[in-house]
Amino acid sequence: MKRSKIKTILIGLGRIGSSLETDPFRKKPCTHMGVLQSDWGKEKFEFILGLDSDQKKCESFQSFWKTQAERVDCDPKKVKFPKSVQLAVISTPSVFHEEWATHCIIEGIPNLLIEKPVALSESGAKRIQKLASQHNTRIWINHERRYHPSYLFVKDQLTKGNFGNLKSIRASVFTSAKNPGLAFSKLGGGPLLHDGTHAVDLLHWLIGKPKLMEAKLERPKKGAIESRAVAWFRSKTGVDVFLDVSGDRKYFQFELDLHTDSHRIICSNDGFQFFQSESSKLYKGFQSLSPYEPPGFPNPKTANAFLGIYEEISQVIMGKKQTMEGTLSDNIEILNMIESIYRRKK
Numbered sequence: 001m002k003r004s005k006i007k008t009i010l011i012g013l014g015r016i017g018s019s020l021e022t023d024p025f026r027k028k029p030c031t032h033m034g035v036l037q038s039d040w041g042k043e044k045f046e047f048i049l050g051l052d053s054d055q056k057k058c059e060s061f062q063s064f065w066k067t068q069a070e071r072v073d074c075d076p077k078k079v080k081f082p083k084s085v086q087l088a089v090i091s092t093p094s095v096f097h098e099e100w101a102t103h104c105i106i107e108g109i110p111n112l113l114i115e116k117p118v119a120l121s122e123s124g125a126k127r128i129q130k131l132a133s134q135h136n137t138r139i140w141i142n143h144e145r146r147y148h149p150s151y152l153f154v155k156d157q158l159t160k161g162n163f164g165n166l167k168s169i170r171a172s173v174f175t176s177a178k179n180p181g182l183a184f185s186k187l188g189g190g191p192l193l194h195d196g197t198h199a200v201d202l203l204h205w206l207i208g209k210p211k212l213m214e215a216k217l218e219r220p221k222k223g224a225i226e227s228r229a230v231a232w233f234r235s236k237t238g239v240d241v242f243l244d245v246s247g248d249r250k251y252f253q254f255e256l257d258l259h260t261d262s263h264r265i266i267c268s269n270d271g272f273q274f275f276q277s278e279s280s281k282l283y284k285g286f287q288s289l290s291p292y293e294p295p296g297f298p299n300p301k302t303a304n305a306f307l308g309i310y311e312e313i314s315q316v317i318m319g320k321k322q323t324m325e326g327t328l329s330d331n332i333e334i335l336n337m338i339e340s341i342y343r344r345k346k
Contacts, residue, residue: 116141
């Protein structure tokens with residue numbers, strides 16, 4: 001018997017929804033539509049329709065993917081969906097996430113995948129959670145690094161104690177507000193909410209919700225969105241976390257630098273590096289960190305986070321899996337961590 005495919009719509013046909021698939025340097029698939037139209041995706045999902053309020057994006061989408069797209073009103077309440085939809089992917093700008101999620105839930109779509117952040121505030125995320133609970137709607141948030149084989153490997157090895165006892169983490173997210181993106185835009189939030197949310201998510205994933213010890217915000221002018229956010233957190237087990245997020249750099253850099261009592265692990269958009277304690281070749285009687293590659297580390301050329309989250313979605317919808325990674329409850333705590341930095345600003 002042939003398995004039925006998951007009928008899917010895509011709301012928002014911009015960068016992460018579709019257009020980044022034309023970036024020659026990115027590992028494919030790297031967008032929602034890229035997954036849905038891949039050979040792997042076509043076996044599990046049936047793409048029905050793309051929606052956007054921008055006519056040019058609809059035309060570009062149709063031309064590239066050779067499939068249907070419709071221009072819709074900016075007000076989600078005026079939009080009607082096909083009754084057969086099982087999954088809605090919301091990849092609009094952040095400011096519209098809550099409105100579209102609310103409309104999809106009320107219209108009876110049973111499964112949603114929402115781009116990060118799920119809402120612009122903790123209270124907005126809680127409203128979505130309450131409504132989803134009332135309608136039995138399942139929601140995933142696209143913090144895709146949780147599904148990346150390399151990050152999964154690091155977490156697994158930490159959990160097993162193979163990297164020693166975690167002591168501290170330095171997390172940095174540096175980007176440019178003007179090239180390419182939305183770091184200082186009302187549509188994207190500041191760099192902490194727009195880009196830093198990925199780092200905060202991974203911190204929450206690795207050590208749970210830590211306590212904020214200190215924080216500082218820098219703003220280009222009074223009342224403006226921050227240009228930099230710096231924070232110090234401490235976990236319940238005593239792991240210190242130092243977070244530095246800035247939108248005024250001339251480059252993009254995402255990095256977690258983890259230190260245990262015996263290892264150092266660098267998780268970066270430039271790749272992963274591993275170091276372990278060995279007898280020093282520089283100082284007699286000392287131990288130094290030496291680079292090595294741990295056995296079982298995934299092949300970077302084949303690792304893809306987007307396929308991971310869609311695989312989980314398909315398994316849950318088909319009843320093959322019960323648990324979900326990166327729950328809405330997790331994301332409420334992540335937004336609480338971000339908002340605690342804004343409240344604690346110096």
